[in-house]
Amino acid sequence: MEALLVGAERAFAERGFHGASIGYICQCAGRTTGAFYSNYDSKLKLFLDVFRRHGDRTADYIGERIAHVDTGRDLAPQLARIFAGIFSGEHLDARWVFIHLEFRMMALRDHEAATALVDHENWFSGRIGTMLDALFERAGHRPALTGTELAALLGAMTRGIKLDRAIYAVGGVADPLSSDQMAKALEGLFRSVM
Structure with missing residues (x-):
């Protein structure tokens, strides 16, 4: 969960809310999209x-x-x-x-x-x-x-x-x-x- 939050902060800071796709957030976090969906809807x-x-x-x-x-x-x-x-x-x-x-x-x-x-x-x-x-x-x-x-x-x-x-x-x-x-x-x- 911590890695996802850290990665998301980086992705949002770089690309903004709309520009940061879930895929890019997961890439920044070093996690899969499955990790995203197991924590967030x-x-x-x-x-x-x-x-x-x-x-x-x-x-x-x-x-x-x-x-x-x-x-x-x-x-x-x-x-x-x-x-x-x-x-x-x-x-x-x-x-x-x-x-x-x-x-x-x-x-x-x-x-x-x-x-x-x-x-x-x-x-x-x-x-x-x-x-x-x-x-x-x-x-x-x-x-x-x-x-x-x-x-x-x-x-x-x-x-x-x-x-x-x-x-x-x-x-x-x-x-x-x-x-x-x-x-x-x-x-x-x-x-x-x-």
Whole structure:
């Protein structure tokens, strides 16, 4: 099962959801199509497992950084640096921007994909939101937004900024927002809700 997930992640990253055939996924995994069908009844279900693994890694990365926030100091610049790093792509594989966008477009036309995407977004925002709520509680803050609401906002911002950055890169144009500028803007956002 692990080999299938690793192979599928590679295949989806290289060719996208629609471009990665079950045969190519199995080739990347070093498994037969029988191995695929003994574990999954659709490519969508395999993709969702891969998508969830990617979400787990991202949430773990954010959680490690939030755990090191010093609650005795101003939270806004510390949180701003964490999320500016994510916006800048210091952690997230840029190929996932395209995979995520492709999946979002598919979800506009496919009820099963839309339901799965909403469930994933709610799970992810809830997981990050729980971390933020715990941090705010430790620091004695009562923010205007819940951690989950703030996580949903940050997730939408991340997707938009990463998409724009990818387009600038393909076009050979310098990104108009530096990491420092993003950190300043995020610091203002965090201050406005805390």
